[in-house]
Amino acid sequence: MAYVRGLKQPITELSGVGPAAKAAYLELGISTYSDLLLLSPRTWEDRSEVHPLGGLEDAQMANTLVEVLSHSYFGLKAGKKRTLKILVRDVSGLGDGRLSLLCFGRNFLEKTIKVGRIYYLYGSVNRNRGELQCSQFELYPATEDGDFPKQFGQILPIYPLRGSLSQRLIRTNMKAVLASVDTFEDEMTASMRENYHLLSTDQAIRAYHFPPSVEVLHQAHRTLALTELFYLQLVARRHKSLQQRSTRTGPSIPTKLELKCIETLPFSLTGDQITSLTEIRQDLDSDMPMNRLLQGDVGSGKTLVAWISALHVLSQKGQVAFMAPTELLARQHAESGAALLEKLGIRLAFLTGSVKNKERRLLLEAIKGGEVDIIIGTHALFSAEVAFRNLRYVIIDEQHRFGVEQRLALLEKAQVPDLLLMTATPIPRTLSLTVFGNLNVSTLRTMPAGRKPVITHLVNEQSRKRMYQAVGVEFQRGHQAYFVYPRIDDSGESDLRDVNNMYEFLKNEYPTVPSALIHSKLDEEEKVHILKEYQGGRIAYLVSTSVVEVGIDIPNATCMVIEHADRFGLSALHQLRGRVGRSVLQSYCFLVFGDELTDEAKQRLKVMKESNDGFYIAEQDLLIRGPGELTGTRQSGYLKLIYASLTDDLPLIEIARNEADHILESDPGLLQVEHEPIRATLANAPPFEEEHSEA
Known part of the structure; x- marks a missing residue:
């Protein structure tokens, strides 16, 4: 049996693949016949x-028959800097017109392209x-009959090239x-x-x-x-279905501690928060460890959901670890957690690298x-x-800022921990259906009552003065502001x-x-002091780098x-x-840009x-950046799609997901005769390895 991904013959067996071509192919990640087949034009x-x-x-492609009318030169009259110009006319019988072929660096064509002869032109x-x-x-x-050569009346693939590779060599190989496979x-x-x-796999790869x-x-x-x-879906959903088949049935009931916390809130939870808490609670009560992503827009109340869900585990005598990517954000979470939970008798601790000596040992x-x-840190x-006594629940905020190894190191401190990943960078639907296919996803779309959308202004240099005046009006109203810049100190290196x-x-x-001025080079204690002053209203504005991007919650x-x-x-x-617009006050964002903008920036x-x-x-x-940068997959190597596009193929993604779910539900072992091609493909040449399904 031959599979597209199952041909292990080395490419050096192919004609024309010597040391130089082999090295060039390796730059493209190609060492076997299958690797070559998976090279997408x-x-x-x-x-x-x-x-x-x-x-x-302009820029359209000519594909026609032409007769050569004349040769001439332009440029310097003497020396090698002259350039040959070949004048041709269309003789295809389907149109007319004349064209000048400018032969830069190819004056030798005067000897091979003959006046009066007919040529195929592309x-x-x-x-x-x-x-x-x-x-x-x-x-x-x-x-001889003036017709098109057969080898050029085709649709030709154009492959990426490296080193000594040419389109002709790759096409030949x-x-x-x-041809080596029947x-x-x-x-x-x-x-x-x-x-x-669909075509058969054989028809599809050849066509x-x-x-x-x-x-x-x-x-x-x-x-x-x-x-x-x-x-891709089958591997991800197969892993997920194994979890779901082992889960406990029946509703999960909130504990007295959770209900007591919710009753003390000065506001009502949103519908999305209630739904997410129910989903998380059911996972926490299941026989299999939870693997859930809680996604929500900036200010949608993810952290509150995390704290309330933690009470479910604490009611069962477990410990909870809450991890944030920066000390500033971890400290903010510790303060908000203490304000909400300490009155319920919950014991919280804050652990970062700055906690040292005797204090650290006792903690x-x-x-x-x-x-x-x-434990927050x-x-x-x-x-x-x-070391933990009974770590049962791990919450990771801004999960995309942590590597897989870091997450695993924390999970290894518990026997069977439940995992909740949180992100304020919502996952596009196409990615949630693919990259995170093995995660359960809870989504917070509804914002807390009373919030007003932030009004965003685009500001060029000519509008800068009006912007400063507008911010000054907000200061007169007793409100606060942030000014964010990309660099700490430019040192005259550019005009930034x-x-x-x-x-x-x-x-x-x-x-x-x-x-006040705040940036990453300040020591942690100074940053904390500045933020407390800002939080208390004693500072009206911060001048900052993007260090304030996450975790700073100042309603004013x-x-x-x-x-x-x-x-x-x-x-x-x-x-x-998202650092503004966190109360009922109308907020504003000013995006200041220079004169020269790339299309992507626009x-x-x-x-x-x-x-x-x-x-x-x-x-x-x-759509603008592609999936790699959004998911970190360029670094992890997980999502190497060859044919599909996460931006263009949403209908196909949904079909794939539905088919995978249907098959795993009706025939999880892939034992039915109809599913033999799937079982054989997974056994002999799987497009995605099982271990790559871990998000």
Whole structure:
């Protein structure tokens, strides 16, 4: 049996693959026949239809027969700097027109391209001073009857290149690999092929590389993309279904401690918070460890859900670890947790790298002895010296800031811990269906009552003065502000504004308004002191780097000014904007940008201006940046999709998920005859390994 991913022959067995080509192929990650088959063309050149010279616009491709009319030169009259120009006319019979072929560095073509002869031409044309010109082209002699050569009436794949590789060599090698296999085994069931109008795997892989028509190419691509997404879902959902089959049935009931905490709140929980608490509670009461992602927009109340859910575990005599990525954020969580839970008799402790000597030793002994219920801290929680008496529940805030190894180090401190990952960077729907397919996901969309959307202004240099005046009005109203810059000290290296210089500038702009400077180079105690002063209203504005991006909750802050906003990613911009608008006060965000913007920067600023919805912003971020940067998959290597696109193939993702769920529900062991192709593919050449399904 031959599978697309099962051909282990080394590429050095292919004609033309010597040491240089082998090294170039290795740069593309190709060492076997299968690796080569999985090399996706970056595009295809459609040479199957004639595109005559007449009527072509700039950057369109000519694909036609031409007669050579003359040779001439332009440039210096003497020496090697002259450039050959070949004038041709269209003789395809489907159009007319003349074209000048500019032969930069190819004056030798004067000897091989003969006047009066007919050639097949393929190349990109443009108009210059009324003349149709082409400098990147291919010319091949036509057949004796003046027709197109057979080898060029095709749709040709264009592959990524490295080193000494050429399109001709890769195509030749690809054809040889395909010819070495009589038939590739099907990877999809007969019913899926019929229901979704798919090709067989054999037809699809051959047509993907060398399509007979554009229509068949689309069908081949759809077949391979859906196959890839199906196996990605199957691996992820298979892992998840094993958990679900072992869970306890019946409703989970909130404990007295949870109810007492909810009753003391001065407001009502949102519907999404109540739903998320129910989902988490059911996981906590199941026989299998919880593996859940709690996602919600900035200010949606994720931390409150986490604290209340922790009470469910504490009622069963377990311990809870709450980990945050920075000491500043961990300290904020410790303060909010203490304000909510200490009156219920819950014992909390705060542990970071700055807790030292005798104080640290006593705290570690208390944690080990079970005298602490909730331990809040940074990565210090998973250091070797920290031991728990009965760690049952691990909560990780801003989970994307921690590596897999760090998470595992903390989880290893408990026998069977429940895990809740929290993120204020909402996961786009396409990613939640794929990358996080093995996680249960709870979502907070509803914002607390009374919150007003932040009004966002785009500010160019000409509008800067009006912005400062608008912020000054907020100071007169007794409100507070943030000014955020990308650098601490520019040191004259560029024209970027930095916190040190702008701090002095703003003190002149607002001479009677108390302010403070905060950035990552300050020691932790000074940062904490500044934030307490700011929280108490004794400081009106902070001049900062993006250190204030997460965890700072000041209801009286109504203005966020982000300088050089075009240099920040959408996620960072949304997080920074989320520092304001945290009360019933109307808040404002000013995104200041320079004169020269990239197209991507324009897109980001436009999205921020249009919407306060973190889920919409996350989807747009996916469209602009692609999935790798959003999920960290470029570093982890987990999500290496070859055919499918997370931005374009949502319908296929949903089909794949539904099919995977249906099959695992009806035939979890894949024992039915119809599912033989799936079982055989997983056994012989799985597109995704089981261990890669861990998020």
